[in-house]
Amino acid sequence: SESGCLSIIVLGASGDLAKKKTFPALYHLYRQGFLHPDEVHIFGYARTRISDDELRDRIRGYLGKEAEVVSKFLQLIKYVSGSYDTEDGFQLLDKEISQHEVSKNSAEGSSRRLFYLALPPSVYPTVCRMIRKCCMNKSDNGGWTRIVIEKPFGKDLESAENLSAHIGELFEEAQLFRIDHYLGKELVQNLLVLRFANRFFLPLWNRDNISNVQIVFRENFGTEGRGGYFDEYGIIRDIIQNHLLQILCLVAMEKPVSLKPEYIRDEKVKVLQSVLPIRDEDVVLGQYEGYRDDPTVPDQSNTPTFATVVLRIHNERWEGVPFILKAGKALHSSKAEIRVQFKDVPGDIFKCQKQGRNEFVIRLQPSEAMYMKLTVKQPGLEMSTVQSELDLSYMQRYQGVPIPEAYERLILDTIRGDQQHFVRRDELKAAWEIFTPLLHRIDNGEMKPKEYQPGSRGPVEADELLAKAGYVQTHGY
Ligand code: BG6
Numbered sequence: 001s002e003s004g005c006l007s008i009i010v011l012g013a014s015g016d017l018a019k020k021k022t023f024p025a026l027y028h029l030y031r032q033g034f035l036h037p038d039e040v041h042i043f044g045y046a047r048t049r050i051s052d053d054e055l056r057d058r059i060r061g062y063l064g065k066e067a068e069v070v071s072k073f074l075q076l077i078k079y080v081s082g083s084y085d086t087e088d089g090f091q092l093l094d095k096e097i098s099q100h101e102v103s104k105n106s107a108e109g110s111s112r113r114l115f116y117l118a119l120p121p122s123v124y125p126t127v128c129r130m131i132r133k134c135c136m137n138k139s140d141n142g143g144w145t146r147i148v149i150e151k152p153f154g155k156d157l158e159s160a161e162n163l164s165a166h167i168g169e170l171f172e173e174a175q176l177f178r179i180d181h182y183l184g185k186e187l188v189q190n191l192l193v194l195r196f197a198n199r200f201f202l203p204l205w206n207r208d209n210i211s212n213v214q215i216v217f218r219e220n221f222g223t224e225g226r227g228g229y230f231d232e233y234g235i236i237r238d239i240i241q242n243h244l245l246q247i248l249c250l251v252a253m254e255k256p257v258s259l260k261p262e263y264i265r266d267e268k269v270k271v272l273q274s275v276l277p278i279r280d281e282d283v284v285l286g287q288y289e290g291y292r293d294d295p296t297v298p299d300q301s302n303t304p305t306f307a308t309v310v311l312r313i314h315n316e317r318w319e320g321v322p323f324i325l326k327a328g329k330a331l332h333s334s335k336a337e338i339r340v341q342f343k344d345v346p347g348d349i350f351k352c353q354k355q356g357r358n359e360f361v362i363r364l365q366p367s368e369a370m371y372m373k374l375t376v377k378q379p380g381l382e383m384s385t386v387q388s389e390l391d392l393s394y395m396q397r398y399q400g401v402p403i404p405e406a407y408e409r410l411i412l413d414t415i416r417g418d419q420q421h422f423v424r425r426d427e428l429k430a431a432w433e434i435f436t437p438l439l440h441r442i443d444n445g446e447m448k449p450k451e452y453q454p455g456s457r458g459p460v461e462a463d464e465l466l467a468k469a470g471y472v473q474t475h476g477y
Pocket of ligand 1: 181219238239
């Protein structure tokens, strides 16, 4: 089923996501030979009435410097304009796809249709209905139709479940690829290998040895230009409920039976279902000063642009170990990392004056790295100790090895039909169950964000919460 004609249809082709992420990812796959011009055709669909060339000109600048390759790639793209809620546009789209299939297919070839919804979530239900009605793959020899959707998948448990039910009536779960692009990042994909292929970690990865886990996302810019979208969602829906929670699953889950996607996702669901209800005292919210100056943000907005939330997992491995999820916009730096902090050494004979604890840090970005902070003897004649690191920096260790963009990898997975790095329906539900009560309290104004300075580390209360959760700050970090 993996040969024959492949049509990739980008809906919302003139939008930001398509321009900045989807088309560049497709281009990189093409450049590396994963999308073969004899098989592949790309369709852009959107409401704007523009020509093929106008679309190509809009995206050209986002692709790359090799002008000739870029031009060849752009020739694979055809644009179809139409609305999202009437059939004629989708019928036209179907006609175009079918024509291409007829021209590309040998008699035994199958046809594969990949629909990428780079669209605002409000139109997902209608667009899915239209695809189902007008644009399904018609060949029955191994062809398929797959749908790729992006968060936000709903705004809370109820709306997400409604959306899932609606889409679930139209498509099988195996046809649905819910993207969380953090699952496509190199060091996120490395987590299972790290945990389950290394004897070092197996015996240590539990409540007996680990004091706390931090999963942190920071950006050093605000919501510039996206205030309207952002204000409806806030940092918890934008980052924590999806990206950081997915990472938590991979850090905390039990070993799957095998690498079969369903086994992995089964284990992730179990972690989510073991998370205890969030207590008020485990939450600090923030909003940066000036956020409400954005004309698209309401003057009275209560939306957090920063949050620290401590989650507790009620199971044998993790009882008592706080998982601290922290995300913020307009902070002092841009970084995403996981920090696993170990407990103090019992019966310390070195009196190392709390120089620091063992900590294992996985830096997703920028500059992928893993390092272990540990105590060593200070080199020299004296017997004293010092904090040092075992450091695996990807830039040095894997010099010249390109690290693929998350979207590139995930789109390739959708073509191959591998759902391991996509969010299953029950996973999504369990994730919303954790955060919905808190989100409703914030939406109702029952919890207020603290103001913080843009460019700062966020509200000081967040550091206090971290300390309360057992995190010991060591100097220099
Ligand atoms: C998106 C959020 O999902 O992730 C954005 O909507 C955020 O607000 C982005 O900026 C961060 O992604 P990355 O890959 O740049 O860390």
